Amino acid sequence: ALAQEAVKIGLILPMTGPFASTGKQIDAAVKLFLAREGAVHGGRKLEVILKDDAGNADATRRLAQELVVNDKVAVLAGFGLTPLAMATAQIATQAKVPEIVMAAATASITEASPYIVRTSFTLPQASEPMADWAAKNGIRKVFTVVTDYGPGIDAETSFAGRFKQAGGTVESVRVPLRNPDFAPFLQRVSEAKPDALFVFVPSGVGAQFMKQFVERGLDKAGVKLIGPGDVVDDDILEGIGDVALGTITTHHYSAAHDSPANKEFVAAFQKANAGMRPNFMAVGGYDGMKLVAKALEATKGDSSGDKLIAAMKGASWESVRGPVKIDPETRDIIQNIYVRKTQKVGSELHNVEFETIKDVKDPVKARK
Ligand code: DHB
Incomplete structure (x- = not known):
């Protein structure tokens, strides 16, 4: 890819339906990440394409396919419920596109594809x-x-x-x-x-x-x-x-987590979202963006799926929840x-x- 071309992230969330609170929290967190930490990482601009699957796995699968084939996204992200993350696993594997699970938390999800990396919890x-x-x-x-x-x-x-x-x-x-x-x-x-x-x-x-x-x-x-x-x-x-x-x-996360970084995060999130308090879903979304940004920095802007996944394995940073690391063996998150x-x-x-x-x-x- 050309160095100046944007890196597209297909963000699929339940923005409507019974699990819309998860979508609303993660969407707000992704926007806050870009506002606070900038959109350019590893010399590439991150461009987020948000899609609403309403919590329906058939919709998730169709949207993921369209994002990969038509929009040529380098990364798929979001996944508000386990069935939605599972529905996308095969697409991630076939397209060699990283699937960043920001919410869903059934332990077995990361075993469904070698391209799945998780920033939520199990x-x-x-x-x-x-x-x-x-x-x-x-x-x-x-x-x-x-x-x-x-x-x-x-x-x-x-x-x-x-x-x-x-x-x-x-x-x-x-x-x-x-x-x-x-x-x-x-x-x-x-x-x-x-x-x-x-x-x-x-x-x-x-x-x-x-x-x-x-x-x-x-x-x-x-x-x-x-x-x-x-x-x-x-x-x-x-x-x-x-x-x-x-x-x-x-x-793994409370909005009351007692650290200066978390206090700043909560204040910024509430300021940007009419007082809404960030929950653990927001933190999974924020750190999912952080992980993509860190991987692009490590690959110096190379957004091929295999390079990104390799860079994500073992990545560690100080999250607002405390120290975190992507387990290089399982692609799950190690955290307090x-x-x-x-x-x-x-x-x-x-x-x-x-x-x-x-x-x-x-x-x-x-x-x-
Ligand atoms: C999942 C969804 C949730 O809203 C949650 O709090 C934990 C797990 C899930 O579907 O994996």
Whole structure:
């Protein structure tokens, strides 16, 4: 490619439909990256082409194909849900175009193509530390409720496996991805009175879950709420309200992460987006752009897929979430996982980090 030609990034996100909050967060973060860190990297200008798949995998596949064939994008990015990332894997492999997964978090995604690199997280990476924390803090009997697809199943099996090893007992229920009803399940929980309820729902769905949790009186029944951080997503935490107080979660990013770089990031994001608080999806999007920029710098502007992927493997930088590195073996992200408690900071609700587990790899692949 000519040195002065733009490097096109096809950004496919759910901008409409039930998972539009993920698209909105990542789109805002990509724009903020370009505004703060510039569009020229390795001598090449980044040009983002945004497409809305509305969370529909057939649309993702068609858009990815068009972006590769018609627009000649050098990179595909986005992928708000696991099925959307999986639907694109074959296209990435055949076209030798890097697929940067900024959101989806089922562990197996990076195994679907050697061209997939992930800047979000994996559910086992976030859920096993939750099992360790629960076992160490007097919790013996846990109910799990997860959304019934890749990330939910990963969250359930990784938490339960680890927690049972530590001597705990687990009962599990799954709810559908589309139009979930938590009420029948919560009734069972209120009868069984476990020490804790472990929850995974995708980003944006937490408010709905919490509403039914309160309606069943479970907040007053002494059932502790635990899980990966998706249920207390920063984007909707203020909307969930005080019922979230005391929830313990393990995750890779909180808007309350205490570092000067994060404070600047949150302030800039809120300023550019009418006060919207960045969540973990925004950080996956921001770092996805950072990764593309770093790779182009390393290749001195060569945007061929194989060169970019080679440069991405082992890349490391200081993210607003803390230090991160792309695992050269798995193309997943190695990062700190924080134990957080939802509490008031001034008048605002935040997930306040109080313990750090450093440099966590995806545990499923680490055991292979
Ligand atoms: C996935 C989607 C989410 O919104 C989330 O919080 C975690 C995982 C997914 O589909 O992989």
